[in-house]
Amino acid sequence: MLNTQEILDRMSEKGLRITDQRRTLAKLFAETDGYLSPKDVYEYMGRQYSGLSFDTVYRNLRVMHELGVLEQIVFEDGMKFRVHCAAGEHHHHMICLQCEKTYPIHFCPMPMTDVPGSFQVVKHKFEVFGYCETCQREDHPLKSGGNE
Ligand SMILES: [Zn+2]
Ligand SMILES: [Zn+2]
Ligand SMILES: [Zn+2]
Numbered sequence: 006m007l008n009t010q011e012i013l014d015r016m017s018e019k020g021l022r023i024t025d026q027r028r029t030l031a032k033l034f035a036e037t038d039g040y041l042s043p044k045d046v047y048e049y050m051g052r053q054y055s056g057l058s059f060d061t062v063y064r065n066l067r068v069m070h071e072l073g074v075l076e077q078i079v080f081e082d083g084m085k086f087r088v089h090c091a092a093g094e095h096h097h098h099m100i101c102l103q104c105e106k107t108y109p110i111h112f113c114p115m116p117m118t119d120v121p122g123s124f125q126v127v128k129h130k131f132e133v134f135g136y137c138e139t140c141q142r143e144d145h146p147l148k149s150g151g152n153e
Pocket of ligand 1: 076089090098109
């Protein structure tokens with residue numbers, strides 16, 4: 006995982022101005038072992054910066070995602086962000102639905118899709134959701150799966 010300084014370095018490399026708020030955001034994500042929803046971040050930031058709007062916080066999250074310092078996953082209860090895995094190269098994730106632990110997958114299924122060459126691909130997403138070994142040992146209602 007990236008640390009605070011690595012996050013800030015990557016942001017300034019890409020020409021982003023490092024404001025006090027962005028420094029606080031970088032520190033928050035570097036020190037959080039898991040996902041944060043925009044609301045979580047807004048509540049945390051709102052305690053330190055009065056009058057901060059949700060839009061400003063959300064815009065910063067989006068910029069940090071676009072710069073590759075944050076990863077964004079859409080869970081059933083909404084979008085969440087976490088610090089990017091240090092793995093620099095293109096990768097995907099498998100995510101535990103119970104504890105939200107995330108593991109990188111270094112295989113990319115994109116070349117195996119039947120997207121025609123005439124379609125200009127800009128980006129793609131591929132995420133695998135399930136239960137990690139620890140969470141499988143605990144009884145979970147969704148665990149069995151398959152028989153709806
Ligand atoms: Zn990752
Ligand atoms: Zn788990
Ligand atoms: Zn890929």
